Amino acid sequence: MGAFAYVAPQSVDDVVAALGAADRAQVIAGGTDLLVQMRSVDREPRTIVDIKSLAETNRLDIGDDEVYVGAAVSSALMNENEALCNLLPGVTEAGDLIGSTQIQGRATICGNLCNASPAGDSIPALIAAGAICDIANANGGRELPVDEFVTGVGTNALEPGEFLLGVKIPRPAAHSRDAYLRFIPRTEMDIAVAGCGVSVTLDDDGTCTAARVAIGAVAPTAILVPAAADALIGGKLDEAALQAAGEACTAASSPITDKRGTAEYRRKVVAVLCRRAAEIAGQRARGA
């Protein structure tokens, strides 16, 4: 029978070593999911490995080619970064929808990703933005597209001894922007009934040349919907294209019925969210 332990390694290698050394080790970043689980759901002792002392996990860089958001960067910090909010409004607004001011002061989008809830708001937004997971391990690390990272309800692709260092998001080009919308029965502090992230790239005439659409809370994991993107590409985000994209989202979804909404309701709502998010992303792309 082990005991609880807490370590805060000062390098990526030391984190990997700490994860390998304990019988049971768990990474803490913002801790907003972990502490609730550790204190009420699964109380078994473990080594808690704090990754917030690393320079790498605290990185929030806007580069020429990519934006890097380290695993220790809180949602509040992201939303205070005006350049980031202008460049990736869909990703930042998804983080801004999760929990209260207090939660956003600690919670991270990388933690939201690792926690792998079907309703995690930042996951569809990150998939739509084409984010890549930067995974650290003992073999020099690896990268994985966000849409391949979440493997099921509450499970992810991290192997033992691995942890998520951050996410890399391709820097949106001119006339390219994203948006994320979710539906909840209240206006704040609730879990998505359905969510949709859309990213579009327009040419100078306003014709959509590239798009990514991802939906959340309507399947065991957030999923990319290529058919919805195909419906948007080649046109000017007109009524017919928005309608077709929404229908593609409905077709791709496989929701459950629970206290937040019936499966039938979720299938309808996800189409509406897709249309509206695509319109917002289009407006932003025209102005960018």
Add this chain to the structure above:
Amino acid sequence: MAKVHVTSRINGQTQEFLCEPNQTILEVLRDELGLTGTKEGCATGDCGACSVLVDGRLICSCLMLGAEAAGKDIETIEGVAGEELHPVQTAILEHAALQCGICTPGIVVAAKALLEKHPDPDETTIRYWLAGNLCRCTGYDKIIRAVQDAAKTLAHPA
């Protein structure tokens, strides 16, 4: 279980404490340091009664480990008033913006943090900022009025 030795600044004073690796900073404040002004409500980050500032950032102390406080600056409700009550505290008294009082320390800490970031917030901003501070007594309106009043006092001290 090996205890963790932590040094933090709490309300401006350097403090050392020992905590269990899985003990929250809320438990440390209340049970180890005798700072019982910070309340435990839900213990799952939903109610905001345990709100404190860590390096100036508003958080729920029930969702942070004591061990994570090493090197951090923590401000609790005990650090809010100086010689006199803070304008947020005075406004809450004057507007009767409390009944049972369990949520009040968290609301004071959160509202003070709001006014430091947004000195002149509109009602929507106040309501969203305080959405993570649950109150089962007041119906919130009196709290909102108190925060608006405190903003005026801070902008134009008597």
